[in-house]
Amino acid sequence: MRTAKQFGLGQLAAALTLACAAMAGAQAAATITIVNQNAAGVGFNDPTAVAAVGGNPGTTLGQQRLIAFQHAADIWGATLTSNVTIRVGASFVPLSCTASSAVLGSAGAYEIFSDFPSAPRATTWYPSALASKLAGTDQSTPGYPHIIARFNSRLGRFPDCLPGSGFYLGLDNQAASQIDLVTVLLHEMAHGLGFQTFTDGETGEQTEGIASIWDYYLLDNRSNKSWVEMVNAERAASAVSGTGLSWNGPNVTAAVPLALAPTSVLRISGPAAGNAAGNVEVGDASFGPPLSSTAVSGQLMRVIDQPTGLGLACTPLNNANRIAVRGNIALVDRGTCTFTEKAKVVQNAGAIGMVVADNAPGDLTGLGGADDTVLIPAVRITQQVGVSLKAALMRRSRTTSGVVASLTVNPARLAGTDAARRIRMYTPTEFSPGSSVSHYTTDAKPNQLMEPSINGDLTHQVTPPQDLTYPLLRDIGW
Known part of the structure; x- marks a missing residue:
């Protein structure tokens, strides 16, 4: 009994x-x-x-x-x-x-x-x-x-x-x-x-040695083991895996294709691309037009407006930078001013798109902000990817770089999902108490209600096709 x-x-x-x-x-x-x-x-x-x-x-x-x-x-x-x-x-x-x-x-x-x-x-x-x-x-x-x-x-x-x-x-x-x-x-x-685990994600310890119903559906997409099959150390590692933890419930997985859009991608090509060539994961902007299957393509051109070699694009560009970005995609650095201000600066100079390189190591996130007057697409890349692209751009003329950037989507991959089209959970490489594991990934597109931060484009819907919150609650028994 x-x-x-x-x-x-x-x-x-x-x-x-x-x-x-x-x-x-x-x-x-x-x-x-x-x-x-x-x-x-x-x-x-x-x-x-x-x-x-x-x-x-x-x-x-x-x-x-x-x-x-x-x-x-x-x-x-x-x-x-x-x-x-x-x-x-x-x-x-x-x-x-x-x-x-x-x-x-x-x-x-x-x-x-x-x-x-x-x-x-x-x-x-x-x-x-x-x-x-x-x-x-x-x-x-x-x-x-x-x-x-x-x-x-x-x-x-x-x-x-x-x-x-x-x-x-x-x-x-x-x-x-x-x-x-x-x-x-x-x-x-x-x-x-019930959209939470009662297992300690930081230590992997279960409450009184008992698993949460939530843990039956947390799947490490690298080892293919659920949290109930893991020991404490494995759960703790999974909770800081970056992209390694997915939700494996049948109701959510069935609704994912209805709710999520294709993932955004920056495709790098051209004769001077070198080791930087290929598809790059990007963070989407909450402003400007969303990326689509119709690619926005042009030469990738650096903005350099600081003595240190950075390109902050916080003030109107000088003549050399205007010539470089006109009709092309501008590569700028994060820092000093808002992302929407940077977008307006390069847009006013004639750029057709913007790529923001992060200024510190860390997980990939999007570009926040709101400005209806931003009419060009914008994305964010990690500091590591930024270093690689800047290396490829070392030799360029005033108007061409030989590195072609295309802002588009990958229809074969849904934003915020793993290779099996299961939505990923929020597991930044530095554990965040109250946020890690008990939220969906910030990579989902469109934004989901149960991401760790509230986004301005959310509706008051909790069901598909707009949102994946209720399907998860159904998975655990609702």
């Missing part, structure tokens, strides 16, 4: 970088109740007067926060199925932030359970809300929430906490330069519903 076992986490497992009263959710496939854990006068109870915005009719800051929260809860409630009401203990509190970065929120399951009635797998941890759904009765400790969630009350409201980039409280997904709160809420609720 199996004996039910529970474990209280009492802490938030996943973070997104950037007297109790209850508000019941609308009747749907699942009912989600928001338990207001803020004291009087703060957070959900903040009396600051505000104007209605984006379909949110609240008249105080606290009311608008709660209405946005319930809107996100209703989206999940209409998507999930459970006869047990899901309780989310929520509050707005000061979280870590600086003038240039901030934790937007953090959330996770409040308790986890194994060997409960009707558990699909024995000796396996399930988050509280999912365990209750599968058992058909509430498994949580009486009075406890299934999910605990905290959000940054200082965001955008103080000079030391991303000033000018506060939460957008509208319900219409029109956040513009602000951070869409409903999107953040959908992300964090997904963590609490």
Whole structure:
């Protein structure tokens, strides 16, 4: 006979970088109740007067926060199925932030359970809300929430906490330069519903020696071993493998071709390309036109506007650099100014595309920013690739380099997937607590809700063809 076992986490497992009263959710496939854990006068109870915005009719800051929260809860409630009401203990509190970065929120399951009635797998941890759904009765400790969630009350409201980039409280997904709160809420609720592992990714140690249901679907795509088949050291190595960890659940894998686009690629060729020739992985820009099967091709030409030999492209180019990049693809260096500023500088000089070389070793990421006036494609390459391309460009004339760059896509490979078209997980080579393993890769295109950072192009969708969050929750039992 199996004996039910529970474990209280009492802490938030996943973070997104950037007297109790209850508000019941609308009747749907699942009912989600928001338990207001803020004291009087703060957070959900903040009396600051505000104007209605984006379909949110609240008249105080606290009311608008709660209405946005319930809107996100209703989206999940209409998507999930459970006869047990899901309780989310929520509050707005000061979280870590600086003038240039901030934790937007953090959330996770409040308790986890194994060997409960009707558990699909024995000796396996399930988050509280999912365990209750599968058992058909509430498994949580009486009075406890299934999910605990905290959000940054200082965001955008103080000079030391991303000033000018506060939460957008509208319900219409029109956040513009602000951070869409409903999107953040959908992300964090997904963590609490089970989009997280309860195994320590940094050490590989399982909670009380028991695997998470999540771990059955984490697959090291190099060894072809799942996390439940590994020892601690193997799991810890997999968690910092860069591109070595994939999700192997059937629902996600079946939905990947519906949700993800072909991967972007920089093709290097030409008589002077030498060892740099071939296809180069790139990070996409959140601004400018997306890459497509119609390649944008031209001579790759370096911008050099610093005494050190770098090309920062933060101010209008001089005549020599304008002649070099006109009608060609500009190679510039990261640093000093924003990516959109660099793109505008080379665009104004006549470049048809931009390649940004990183200025430090590290994993490949995209180019952030927003500017509707950027009309040329832009991509990012690693510092190592940048060194190789610069070596190939050592000998060139003012107008030609003999190195041809083509910005295009590879239809045989979907962005953010491994060779078997399974989506990869976020496993940077330096472990990031709260982010590593419990998120999708940042290489996915279009961006997915469950990447470790919120992107401005996200919708309020959690299902295919826009998003792969719900298929993963289905894989673990929802």
